[in-house]
Amino acid sequence: MNAPMTLSxxxxxxxxxxxxxxxxxxxxxVVDGLQAQGDLIVIPYALVAGIVTSTxxxxxxxxxxxxxxxxxxAAGGNPHSLVADEGVCTWSTPVxxxxxxxxxxxxxxxxxxxxxxxHGATGIAPGRYVIGRQREQGIGRFAEGxxxxxx
Numbered sequence: 807m808n809a810p811m812t813l814s815x816x817x818x819x820x821x822x823x824x825x826x827x828x829x830x831x832x833x834x835x836v837v838d839g840l841q842a843q844g845d846l847i848v849i850p851y852a853l854v855a856g857i858v859t860s861t862x863x864x865x866x867x868x869x870x871x872x873x874x875x876x877x878x879x880a881a882g883g884n885p886h887s888l889v890a891d892e893g894v895c896t897w898s899t900p901v902x903x904x905x906x907x908x909x910x911x912x913x914x915x916x917x918x919x920x921x922x923x924x925h926g927a928t929g930i931a932p933g934r935y936v937i938g939r940q941r942e943q944g945i946g947r948f949a950e951g952x953x954x955x956x957x
Contacts, residue, residue, distance in 0.1 A: 810834075811833070811917075811927075811929065813828060813829070813830050813831070813832055813926050813927055814831060816834060816889070816919060816921065816927055817830075819871060819889075820871055820872060820887075820921065822872075822873055822887055822889070822921050824922070824926055824927070825923050825924055832926070834919065834929050835928060835929060836917050836930070836931050837928065837929065837930065838850070838930075838932075838933060840853075841928055841930070842940060843886060843920050843925050844922055844925050845886075845940055846886050846909075846920065846937060846938070846939065846940065847939070847940045848928075848936075849936045849937075849938070850933065850934070850935055851911065851933070851935055851936055854908075854936050857904065857905065858901055858908045858911070859901065859902045860898060860901055860902070860911065861901065861902045863900060864898050864900060864901055864911075865898065865899065866896050866897070866898040867896065867897055868892065868893055868895070868896055869888055869889065869890045869895040869896065869897050869912075869914075869918065870889075870892060871890070872889070873887035873888060873889040873921065874887065874889075875887050876888050876897075876909055876910070876920075876937060877909060877939070884922055885922070885923075886920055886921075887920070888912065888918060888919070888920055888937070889920075890914055890918040890919070891916055894915045895914040895915070895916070896912070896913045897911075897912055898910055898911040898912075898913070899911075901936070903938070907938040907939045908936050909938050910936075910937060911934065911935070911936055911937075912934070912935045912936075912937055913933075913934050914930060914932055915932050917930065917931060917932065
């Protein structure tokens with residue numbers, strides 16, 4: 807999956823669907839830095855290496871082309887799925903994160919993709935990343951402090 811990928815090609819390869827209103831012929835951007843998709847954030851591991859770590863309970867699985875569901879949106883909505891070519895990408899979870907935001911650690915030798923029915927897809931360049939929940943700070947007179955982003 808290292809060649810430029812369109813949303814239509816990726817959904818055909820994986821069998822995962824996106825909403826019809828998304829441009830199916832758009833080229834999916836591939837990013838090697840911070841990126842977000844709805845309520846998820848992808849962080850290069852080097853930025854959180856001293857914070858997020860594996861534990862004795864961490865299990866590693868190969869990411870299949872059909873995908874691993876990382877998170878389902880608020881109220882049981884649409885899933886965020888991680889997909890990659892067979893045997894070149896692993897997902898490790900649970901992990902230790904004192905912030906309680908990390909879902910797991912991604913190690914990939916080729917471009918991996920996050921797919922979400924509403925957001926389409928984003929590409930993750932080869933490397934090691936932590937994928938976790940996003941947190942936002944409330945603003946204004948009625949702000950309730952930090953809370954998880956709800957997608």
